[in-house]
Amino acid sequence: MTIEAALDFKEGMVAKLSFKLGSIASILALSLSGPAMSQAVISQVVMSQAVGGEKPILRLLSYNINGLPKTLTKGKPPLFNRIAEILRERRANGTQPQVVLLQEAFDKRTSVIADTTGYKYVYKGPGRRDTSRKGRAHWTQATRKTYALRPDPQKIAGSGLYILSDFPIVDARYKAFDSDECAGFDCLSNKAIQFARLQTPFADQPIDIVNSHFNSRSSAKAPGKLVLKTHKKQTDVLVKMLGAFRKGYPIVIAGDFNTKQDKRYAYFSANVNLTDAGQVCLDNRALCALADGTKEDEILFRTNDKQFYADSKQVRLQPIWAARNFNETLDGKPLSDHLGYEVHYRVTTDD
Amino acid sequence: MTKGLLGVVAVGFFSLWAGTATANDVDASFGGKPIYIQADEFEDDRKADSWAGQIGFGMSVAPRFVGADEHVVSVGFDVKISYKETIFLENNRIGALLYKNRFVRAGAIARWNLGRIDNGSLSLLETIPEVDDAFEVGFFAATSLYKLFLTTEVYFGATDALKGNSVEVETGYTFEPTSKWRVTPILGAVWGSGRFLNTFYGVEEGNPDLPTFRPNGGLSEAYIELATERRFGENWLFKGSFRFSELLGDAADSPIVRSVGGSRDQLQAFVGIVWLF
Numbered sequence: 155m156t157i158e159a160a161l162d163f164k165e166g167m168v169a170k171l172s173f174k175l176g177s178i179a180s181i182l183a184l185s186l187s188g189p190a191m192s193q194a195v196i197s198q199v200v201m202s203q204a205v206g207g208e209k210p211i212l213r214l215l216s217y218n219i220n221g222l223p224k225t226l227t228k229g230k231p232p233l234f235n236r237i238a239e240i241l242r243e244r245r246a247n248g249t250q251p252q253v254v255l256l257q258e259a260f261d262k263r264t265s266v267i268a269d270t271t272g273y274k275y276v277y278k279g280p281g282r283r284d285t286s287r288k289g290r291a292h293w294t295q296a297t298r299k300t301y302a303l304r305p306d307p308q309k310i311a312g313s314g315l316y317i318l319s320d321f322p323i324v325d326a327r328y329k330a331f332d333s334d335e336c337a338g339f340d341c342l343s344n345k346a347i348q349f350a351r352l353q354t355p356f357a358d359q360p361i362d363i364v365n366s367h368f369n370s371r372s373s374a375k376a377p378g379k380l381v382l383k384t385h386k387k388q389t390d391v392l393v394k395m396l397g398a399f400r401k402g403y404p405i406v407i408a409g410d411f412n413t414k415q416d417k418r419y420a421y422f423s424a425n426v427n428l429t430d431a432g433q434v435c436l437d438n439r440a441l442c443a444l445a446d447g448t449k450e451d452e453i454l455f456r457t458n459d460k461q462f463y464a465d466s467k468q469v470r471l472q473p474i475w476a477a478r479n480f481n482e483t484l485d486g487k488p489l490s491d492h493l494g495y496e497v498h499y500r501v502t503t504d505d
Numbered sequence: 506m507t508k509g510l511l512g513v514v515a516v517g518f519f520s521l522w523a524g525t526a527t528a529n530d531v532d533a534s535f536g537g538k539p540i541y542i543q544a545d546e547f548e549d550d551r552k553a554d555s556w557a558g559q560i561g562f563g564m565s566v567a568p569r570f571v572g573a574d575e576h577v578v579s580v581g582f583d584v585k586i587s588y589k590e591t592i593f594l595e596n597n598r599i600g601a602l603l604y605k606n607r608f609v610r611a612g613a614i615a616r617w618n619l620g621r622i623d624n625g626s627l628s629l630l631e632t633i634p635e636v637d638d639a640f641e642v643g644f645f646a647a648t649s650l651y652k653l654f655l656t657t658e659v660y661f662g663a664t665d666a667l668k669g670n671s672v673e674v675e676t677g678y679t680f681e682p683t684s685k686w687r688v689t690p691i692l693g694a695v696w697g698s699g700r701f702l703n704t705f706y707g708v709e710e711g712n713p714d715l716p717t718f719r720p721n722g723g724l725s726e727a728y729i730e731l732a733t734e735r736r737f738g739e740n741w742l743f744k745g746s747f748r749f750s751e752l753l754g755d756a757a758d759s760p761i762v763r764s765v766g767g768s769r770d771q772l773q774a775f776v777g778i779v780w781l782f
Binding site for chain 1: 538539540541542543544545546547549551552553559561583585587593595600602607608610612614645647649650651652654656677679681682683684687689732734742744746779781
């Protein structure tokens with residue numbers, strides 16, 4: 155059996171690989187015959203298919219690509235191009251994440267990732283102008299000249315958010331954080347939450363996808379208490395908007411939530427009340443494999459990148475594979491200051 | 506919104522098509538330009554108030570008149586009200602924001618100038634005429650980048666009591682030592698036309714005590730200010746502002762300023778409690 159045959163999704167076939175050591179070994183042997191990086195990824199993904207058995211697999215990648223505005227950085231386009239190239243290589247082999255959530259895609263040149271990787275549906279934004287104007291910028295003196303006060307912080311950049319999807323996006327909403335729901339330098343970008351409803355072939359019910367990039371900590375350069383308070387506000391906004399968006403469908407929330415700090419994670423997980431895919435994966439290692447080279451703490455604790463999920467009454471999601479990928483370097487430079495966070499979910503229905 | 510609906514309708518069509526597909530059926534060969542989905546913002550029930558403002562009460566310190574050596578401590582008020590972040594009234598000034606973009610805010614402004622009042626407490630004033638209250642009109646422009654701001658106000662005398670024009674420029678940067686405490690050091694300067702400066706620093710011919718003096722226009726004042734706020738409740742804060750000014754040029758050379766009752770050094774301060782609404 156070749157890899158291509160194993161991944162022949164066009165005929166509606168699901169990889170029928172038994173979870174036998176010999177099969178995996180043969181796949182790995184085959185995978186090493188091509189370019190090392192791409193084939194390594196492919197072999198890893200094939201393993202996830204093997205773990206997933208005959209059920210359909212939702213492959214979802216969340217990736218903070220560190221695409222700051224080009225005035226702040228230089229030498230980035232080759233890195234963006236390489237990220238796009240990896241996604242193209244994976245598509246060519248049929249192992250691409252069907253859904254990609256990007257954060258920090260501020261630089262216009264990051265559009266190469268959305269435009270050249272074969273994703274049919276792209277949800278970008280909100281942009282710089284699509285901002286809420288309620289509240290008040292925290293850094294202005296309340297008692298200075300009235301006209302000098304900025305009720306709405308200046309937005310130098312948009313949200314930097316993208317959702318790339320192989321599946322049709324049948325509903326797309328966003329919520330830009332209000333002026334008093336950001337702290338420090340983060341206010342200069344139009345931080346927001348993306349909500350998308352995808353009609354997948356896995357189930358009659360659509361799957362809801364949420365992408366966001368929450369307020370950073372030290373790099374925000376704002377007082378610690380203010381930053382923590384702001385993060386809680388953003389969590390509250392997410393919870394509120396989830397209440398407005400959700401219609402009982404399964405959901406995956408992923409992104410750079412900046413929840414590495416215990417207090418942040420505790421508040422976020424308690425209020426959002428969804429299941430941490432990393433936690434489930436580590437607790438059920440028989441059902442969920444980690445990609446080669448992925449460390450346990452990079453999945454759960456030592457990371458700001460997270461994926462949370464919830465089932466619906468009819469559709470269940472089960473993490474079966476998790477990876478911190480995109481860890482290669484190009485001319486000695488890492489592709490981003492974050493790793494990709496990819497989780498594969500086995501989708502089962504009552505049908 | 507229309508664009509957004511079209512996008513969703515178009516995608517809805519694809520979704521009907523996709524609904525018939527089998528599991529993991531993805532067109533991996535798709536290589537064209539993607540369909541960019543237009544999204545709509547969630548409606549939010551949170552509203553910004555039309556009216557906003559503050560009332561401050563405390564102690565203030567100011568020179569008895571412009572260029573005076575004697576400073577007076579008095580009860581001070583600090584009142585600011587704005588409507589829809591466009592019309593504003595703040596103490597002796599009123600204005601309207603007429604233009605704003607990402608970096609610039611500009612509009613019309615008017616100021617009630619309190620002139621110079623002789624209350625008889627300084628013998629010097631017996632030979633210096635009072636300056637009546639005056640009304641000035643003009644415009645303002647402000648720009649900011651994050652916590653750095655720069656403001657300019659230009660005034661033209663609109664009454665007989667005060668002729669000429671003046672320009673005030675100031676810049677500052679707000680520091681946030683804690684989430685409830687802000688400190689803003691400010692640098693500023695005032696430029697006045699000859700007629701403007703003559704109103705406050707000129708001495709008319711025939712004065713028995715002071716030589717005749719007609720100032721030329723120029724930079725008349727430079728100041729450094731430290732403004733601070735410390736919140737102690739959602740709508741309450743302590744406010745303190747301390748401004749030290751140095752009179753310059755012809756203003757500093759004025760016989761009024763150089764006299765026994767005058768001084769180039771000027772102090773203005775306010776310390777009080779402010780209620781925000």
